[in-house]
Amino acid sequence: METTHKVYFKDSSNLSEVESDSIDLMITSPPYPMIEMWDSLFSSLNGEIKQTLEDKDGKRAFNLMHQELDKVWIEVTRVLKIGGIACVNIGDATRKIGKTFQLFPNHVKITNFFQENDFIELPCILWRKPTNSPNKFMGSGMLPPNAYVTLEHEYILIFRKGYIKRKMPPKSENRYNSAFFWEERNKWFSDVWEDVRGISQNLNENNINQKNIRKRSAAFPLEIPYRLINMFSLYEDMVLDPFWGTGTTSLAAMISARNSIGYEINSKFMGLFKKNMGKLRKLNNEINNNRLHQHLEFIKHYRNKVKDIKYNSALYKFPVITKQEIDVLLYCIKNYSEDENKFILNHQKFEFAQ
Numbered sequence: 001m002e003t004t005h006k007v008y009f010k011d012s013s014n015l016s017e018v019e020s021d022s023i024d025l026m027i028t029s030p031p032y033p034m035i036e037m038w039d040s041l042f043s044s045l046n047g048e049i050k051q052t053l054e055d056k057d058g059k060r061a062f063n064l065m066h067q068e069l070d071k072v073w074i075e076v077t078r079v080l081k082i083g084g085i086a087c088v089n090i091g092d093a094t095r096k097i098g099k100t101f102q103l104f105p106n107h108v109k110i111t112n113f114f115q116e117n118d119f120i121e122l123p124c125i126l127w128r129k130p131t132n133s134p135n136k137f138m139g140s141g142m143l144p145p146n147a148y149v150t151l152e153h154e155y156i157l158i159f160r161k162g163y164i165k166r167k168m169p170p171k172s173e174n175r176y177n178s179a180f181f182w183e184e185r186n187k188w189f190s191d192v193w194e195d196v197r198g199i200s201q202n203l204n205e206n207n208i209n210q211k212n213i214r215k216r217s218a219a220f221p222l223e224i225p226y227r228l229i230n231m232f233s234l235y236e237d238m239v240l241d242p243f244w245g246t247g248t249t250s251l252a253a254m255i256s257a258r259n260s261i262g263y264e265i266n267s268k269f270m271g272l273f274k275k276n277m278g279k280l281r282k283l284n285n286e287i288n289n290n291r292l293h294q295h296l297e298f299i300k301h302y303r304n305k306v307k308d309i310k311y312n313s314a315l316y317k318f319p320v321i322t323k324q325e326i327d328v329l330l331y332c333i334k335n336y337s338e339d340e341n342k343f344i345l346n347h348q349k350f351e352f353a354q
Contacts, residue, residue, distance in 0.1 A: 033065035083166030
């Protein structure tokens with residue numbers, strides 16, 4: 001199997017290189033409006049935003065920032081197939097504007113856009129980030145009534161374009177090969193994810209000039225797009241990330257044997273992406289091995305409760321819980337080539353030594 005992965009270093013408010021109705025799945029984590037680290041980016045897109053922040057008009061700044069994101073969502077609406085899925089990882093913002101501390105509900109603004117543009121909102125996931133902070137007090141500490149709830153989760157919003165599900169060819173081999181395990185379904189499709197840690201990206205460690213590139217903390221970890229790709233797409237599907245950043249979605253698509261397209265305004269991220277590419281084959285094998293070993297461990301404990309397991313994997317020969325899992329197939333990266341921000345990967349069936 002061959003997949004292609006292309007990165008365009010330009011503003012994603014114009015996805016002119018992408019055909020309409022050509023994307024199966026969109027996964028992204030955009031800049032978060034009203035988080036101070038993104039102020040300069042939003043201000044560069046619209047000079048009025050900087051002025052509203054200086055005037056301490058938080059509500060208007062919030063709305064103007066989302067108007068910039070809406071330009072991208074309009075393009076996502078155009079390129080996504082009917083029945084295609086859009087996943088947006090977004091956090092709300094808490095901020096003191098003037099003397100007033102307040103919440104800016106980013107997930108509400110994004111949800112409103114997709115609802116008003118003929119998307120069906122599906123149940124979302126709360127990504128609850130583990131915190132090592134020993135002090136969670138905000139506001140007046142232990143004295144009512146002016147203490148504030150600590151914000152410790154982000155949203156993974158999930159939308160489907162149109163009112164009909166994506167149509168599948170009868171007995172599609174790619175669909176059955178793309179199946180996940182029963183216990184993975186129970187874990188991945190829970191509405192709260194507490195087992196995925198945010199990752200801190202110290203870009204200085206990668207020889208990138210910190211003055212010329214945005215800092216990111218608690219960044220989009222690989223596990224999130226990897227799960228979402230396996231949950232909502234098939235092998236060889238096309239995945240889009242209009243806020244590509246360090247390329248995490250593309251890396252997850254490569255490991256998952258999907259195609260991908262990314263848009264990013266800062267080309268300096270490509271150096272970090274290529275560095276991660278050098279580790280990708282090893283990571284791919286580790287992830288595959290972990291999934292299969294974890295399944296075997298699950299089966300071991302499951303058998304203590306239910307001795308009769310009716311089905312077996314056709315390729316891997318171990319027991320599976322449901323008939324839908326029989327054709328489960330994992331791929332690994334055999335080799336890849338690169339040509340002007342385009343990567344071509346060859347994948348082969350993953351061999352598992354139990």
